Amino acid sequence: MYILEREYLAALATLLLGRGYELIGPKLAGGVITYAPLAGIEEMARKIRDAQGPGHYRSSPGEEDVWFSYVPGAASLKPWFNPPKCLVCRMRGSADEFLNETPPVTAPKRAFIGVRACEVAALRMQDKIFLEGPYADPEYRARREGALILAVNCSHPAETCFCASMQTGPKATTGFDLALTEISAKGKPAFLIEKGSDAGGELLGELPVRMATAKDKEAAILVSERAAQQITREINPERAARGLAAGLEHPHWATLESRCMNCANCTLVCPTCFCSTMEDSTSLSGDTAERWRLWDSCFVSEFTYIHGGSIRKSGASRYRQWLGHKFSHWHKQFGASGCVGCGRCIAWCPAGIDITRELAVFEASAPATARETVR
């Protein structure tokens, strides 16, 4: 493990930009921290505090001398790997030819800085979905292959965070090239850096780092421990899965229906929700046809439209699908819970629905030991 004095993080940014990477990091835009292209470290959100609660988000200047005193806002890394809209294919036909004019999938080399443990976990989950199944998605692959992940371990989790109980944070343990913890080393603000890959190690060789002392390492452990202690919300993934499996006809779905607006925000801000729809379009003359992939959601009626109508007609059935998939059948499908505990669905639900509280209702009425769990 290494120590990089905080002021030299700019050197890391310059190094990456010099190597042709597009630098993506947290940036304050319109009062909300979002991942955006950075021309240098000075554009990165620093010393900002965020207040988050169900259906509530505000940012303000932080008082402490801590750069990463916040967690990101509504946008996760998802759009950078699974874009909201992308071209799948373009075909052109004439009287005697039929041509595939789909442009090859390419993506710029991108380095992501300030990525949190929950985001890294979500990215690993997306890898499973888009790369590790029988069919790899070319769009995702192109974006993922060139990507460098420079994680930051959280020191100031939001009130909506519950990564500790999902065992995805607040410290990143795997899936990064470098992981930084903001500490004070020899009286100076610094980052303790952990190497996660050869690419990360190679970058360290170009930076003014020194070996971390035992005291530095202790300081970093303390940052992560304190962060974990600040996290108040929790979900027990096993109990949640059991509660949902036993509660398919639970009356609480009706309560949720009465509060949910069917707006789909929870699924769109979720860093692991991956559902999409296909849209076919034509040129006016009809010579060219295109197929586009767009983000979709299980809260949209057309999402389950088959001839004759939509399968999930009630708000209760749509809510059950989202919660049931994420916390129950995801285990069977991908071997883990679909939730990484980032809390976005809580903060960015305009109705202020808090899934940690809702899941507790199902857990409470589930049998203590399930005869059949979803695993």
Next chain:
Amino acid sequence: MKSGHKPKLAVWKFASCDGCQLSLLDCEEELLAVAGHIELAYFPEATRAEIRGPYDISLVEGSITTPHDQHRIQKIRRQSRLLIAIGACATSGGIQALRSFARVEDYVRVVYAHPEYISTLERSTAIAKHVQVDFELRGCPIDKYQLLEVLNAYLNGRKPNIPTYCVCVECKRRGTPCVMVSRGEACLGPVTQAGCGALCPAYARGCFGCFGPMENPHTEALSERLKALGVSEGDMIRLFRSFNAGAEAFRKESKAHVRIEK
């Protein structure tokens, strides 16, 4: 569309501001392309030339507000193969549907020197209340790209890509943070049909509901939330009573707040 026949298009106007049919003129470059595939047979805003019906497509703007309108829309339906209602007036009665919440006589007396000359209906209603409508294009005004999409889909015999989900989906796809969550703005986005590209939230304003109710509008849940954000009952009435005041979901929700306010 591969046959030699160019479909004939007519544009009709009822009680409206003309904004929606101007969207067709706003297509500019694309309009020339459209004119290559469609014959603009009747479009007084664009040309005085008039080709007699029947028409393959009729775009109908505006709401039905007079006995004369009631008669005219029947005639238009009879000479139209496909009838597409365009804009908030044609699909929900428009801003003029506010008359439904008051007595028309009172309005007429205040506005006109000779109320006896005015022949108007009690209600301003959508085209679909009078004749069979084949497709409704929402918006105040409509979005020109949605209009082009509908014409394009017709020419190519495919389903138009006109979503019925809410504005929030467009906000999230374009990366606009929720104005309700991050600013406490009153926003109709969660209950309003997409189509504008989430224009207002991109400028940090709440959605005004120009495209009318979305597929599953849960207006009650939104009102609960707006109340928590400090929106008064009076302001909620005004929120739901604008360009789509006559749309059932918005009309009903606005009435619920009238009851509470009293």
